[in-house]
Amino acid sequence: MTGTTPPTPNRRLALGLLTLGVLGATACSTPETETSGGEEPQNTANPLTVRISPEDGAADVRPDLPITVEAEGGTLTDVRVATAGQEGSGADEMTGSLNDDRTEWTSDWTLTPGADVTVTATAETADGESTEVTSAFSTLAATEGRRLELRSNFPTSGQTVGVGMPVIVEFDLPVQNKARVESAMEVISEEPAQGAWNWFGDQTAVFRPQEYWRPHQNVTVNLRLAGVQASDGVYGIENHQLDFTVGRSQISTIDEDTHRMTVERDGQQVKDFPTSIGKADVERYTTTSGVHLTMEKYEDLVMDSSTVGVPVDSPEGYKLEVQYAVRFSDSGEFTHAAPWNDRLGEANLSHGCPNLATADARWFYENSYMGDPLIVTGTDRELEVDNGWGYWQRSWDTWLANSATGTADDTGEPGTPGSPHGETE
Incomplete structure (x- = not known):
């Protein structure tokens, strides 16, 4: 028998297809002992x-x-x-x-x-x-209207992402049996880490490790959802596998006091940009402090104040096209080129977005992966955990406590901490 080790607490032993060595097999019957002298064979004392x-x-x-x-x-x-x-x-x-x-x-x-x-x-x-x-x-078929399906996921297979990238899974129906669904979603990384799922509402589950992923490795997520009873009578109908790569470590920091943005690549500072962030005369024009993640980027983007509740025709309204925009929250915050701002590195004058010189904004745009950490310090407006991908704002102890299983998952080993199976009636 090969490929087996004793089960460990809170973690199931994964045995592949349980390929324990296929030996010569008889028909579906109890084996009999061989005898000599023409006697009828007799069953063993303890038949198999x-x-x-x-x-x-x-x-x-x-x-x-x-x-x-x-x-x-x-x-x-x-x-x-x-x-x-x-x-x-x-x-x-x-x-x-x-x-x-x-x-x-x-x-x-x-x-x-x-x-x-x-x-x-x-x-x-x-x-x-x-x-x-x-x-x-x-097996019992899932009925129409009660078939749990995957609506979206980040990242997608084949992507290279930053070291802060979470796994974000959105379902098309509410999930009530969250511990079972968590236990059906297996995360395996080449470099072992402790991680856990949290839920944001009943349809979005997010996995993140205790600390940033180690760079330069591959991660596989097996969403073994088929057959999981997500809610009463609601079953997952399909399994999915995601494979992505964690690239180099790039961590950027914006300091409100110094008006500088620094970029570290694999532990070494590679850039130091002058910047101008939110002028902070009102909350919506205050750049949020905390650990953000880069989410998406646009070479050209129209920025419209009405999207944050300020009419374009009001005294503080605006609608302008910017270049090299990189989003890092859901409250309208992007790094972007601002050639009109002549106070970069000196004063905070923006409506909340870190303004950069065009060449600097272009470098950041071209060198950013989805999931790169971007840390803002010094403002009095704290990033909310559910504002964009602010998941690193939650301490590890709090994150783990908010997991439905309440147990950390070792991504260096197959399996999950809990069981996806339902209770027998």
């Missing part, structure tokens, strides 16, 4: 039996219930789960947890609704005799 639940032929099985396999008179050597129409790779791969004496196996993940499933289990006695048992059953 294997039981699979759900049982063969079962229909409309709840997809959020686990598959269990038990061996008596021997140990399990192989369990395979095949779902019709699925390749069994990536987020669709069914892994399982084996107990210490290798007599009980439980599936880690839920099953696709409305699917035909086949479980094949092999067990072996201490003498090397084996038996194979199969159970084929079908």
Whole structure:
């Protein structure tokens, strides 16, 4: 048997397809001892039996219930789960947890609704005799209007992001069983980290590590949502896999007092720009202090004061086109070129956006990844945790306490801290 270690507390043991070594198998029967002299073979004192639940032929099985396999008179050597129409790779791969004496196996993940499933289990006695048992059953289909689907996610597969980038998942329906859904979303990174999910409303889940991601690594997110009962009678219908790359570490800091913006790349300062931030005569013109993340960028962007509640035709109104704009909040804050501002590095005169010289704004635009930290210090307006991607404003202890499972996830290991399975009735 290969690929097994004892289960650890609060974390399921992921065994791939539980490929424990496929040994020679007989038909689905109890093995018999060999005899000589023409005598009838006799059953062993402890016949090898294997039981699979759900049982063969079962229909409309709840997809959020686990598959269990038990061996008596021997140990399990192989369990395979095949779902019709699925390749069994990536987020669709069914892994399982084996107990210490290798007599009980439980599936880690839920099953696709409305699917035909086949479980094949092999067990072996201490003498090397084996038996194979199969159970084929079908799962309950999800009903229209009660099918949880993924509406959007950040980042998307193939993207290179900054070290502060969270995983943001938005669903099309409200989620009430948040701990189960959290437990179905597996985050694996090449460089281990402690992380956890938080919820912002009932439809948006956000994962972030305790500290910034280590740079120059790949991260995989397996959203094993198919079959999870997100709310009463609402089931996830599809699994998804996201693969993204954490690039170099770039952390920028804007100091309200010095009127400077500095940029550090992999621990070394590479830029020092003069800037002019919000004039702060009213709150909406005060740049928010705190740990922001760069969110999106535009080479050309029309900035309209009406989007922040100031009519364009009012004395403080404006509508102008700016270049090299990089968003870092949802309250209208961008770094951008401001060639009209002749007080860069001297005074704060903007309506909240950090103004930069055109060449400096262009450099920042061209060298920013989504998820790069941008820290503003010195103002009396604090960034809210839900203003854009202000998730680093929440301390790690508070973030962990707001996780539905309440347990940190080690991204260096497969699995999650909890269980996505529902309770039996």
